[in-house]
């Protein structure tokens with residue numbers, strides 16, 4: 638947490654330390670590193686929590702790319718972990734398991750009447766399912782900004798849907814069910830069934846809505862890059878989150894070029910200056926946030942090993958001058974540990 642000078646530290650330690658957290662959203666503009674960051678945050682959380690689930694709600698799923706493992710809408714254990722699960726859901730299509738099947742006719746009319754209700758329904762069903770699964774922490778790898786904001790409105794959209802159905806019901810009484818019968822809609826999919834489903838979900842919605850607005854339980858991590866558009870989008874995102882009363886106090890600035898003495902390229906130097914301008918602005922605008930800077934690597938960050946290697950920048954501030962020494966130090970420490978382990982094993986053998 639913040640030190641005595643009240644300057645938030647430049648890592649995501651605060652997220653790992655906040656053991657009340659249940660929902661961690663990771664969002665930002667397209668391509669800035671949301672999937673990379675959410676995957677690493679989930680891996681780090683898995684070290685300190687009994688069980689963690691990472692969910693991708695981006696229709697262009699990329700958890701599979703990041704972890705180099707195929708995921709589906711059923712939570713699957715990530716290779717190499719005992720308590721980290723991943724699933725990919727698409728709120729914009731009907732997910733059979735989430736219970737929107739067979740709801741054409743009347744439901745699609747309702748869906749047309751309230752934009753986003755079908756998506757909201759399947760998101761609500763997904764949350765309902767996830768809540769019963771008892772994960773200690775759930776990390777969301779969200780789709781680019783606009784989509785994320787819509788997702789956060791789902792609980793409100795569902796509530797509106799329910800209200801609308803209830804008012805229709807009280808206005809027209811049994812008429813609606815007669816109509817559905819005339820048009821041959823089976824009871825299971827008729828008005829009562831839909832109201833039943835919406836009502837059944839009301840508890841979940843209310844619960845989740847309350848949880849999302851509780852900073853002890855939910856936080857939103859904004860990922861960005863040090864460029865004008867990303868700064869602008871981050872500000873918009875932070876404002877929207879404030880409007881939705883969703884806590885946010887972490888910004889991850891990815892793809893930072895660090896001023897290594899070795900850099901000679903004019904282009905790189907120019908870009909560093911440009912980045913510095915926006916970094917300064919980020920630090921000025923968000924002085925009460927934890928801002929974590931991540932270096933731009935020469936290669937992509939894919940596969941568990943690469944993610945693990947990159948994860949150290951989430952818990953130790955990046956310092957280019959120490960990097961080479963640090964790697965060597967870590968390797969030395971590792972080989973010393975290996976020696977100790979071998980000695981201990983030899984001792985055990987003797988026993």
Ligand SMILES: Nc1ncnc2c1ncn2[C@@H]1O[C@H](COP(=O)(O)OP(=O)(O)OP(=O)(O)O)[C@@H](O)[C@H]1O
Nearest residue numbers: 667668669670671672673892932933934936937938
């Ligand atoms: N600091 C970095 N250095 C080098 N490559 C990176 C870095 N961060 C992310 N990448 C790579 O950049 C690509 C985009 O990252 P990622 O998929 O995490 O972004 P995203 O915000 O989830 O994108 P999208 O909006 O498409 O979902 C990936 O190939 C990832 O491996």
Ligand SMILES: [Mg+2]
Nearest residue numbers: 671672695699
């Ligand atoms: Mg992504």
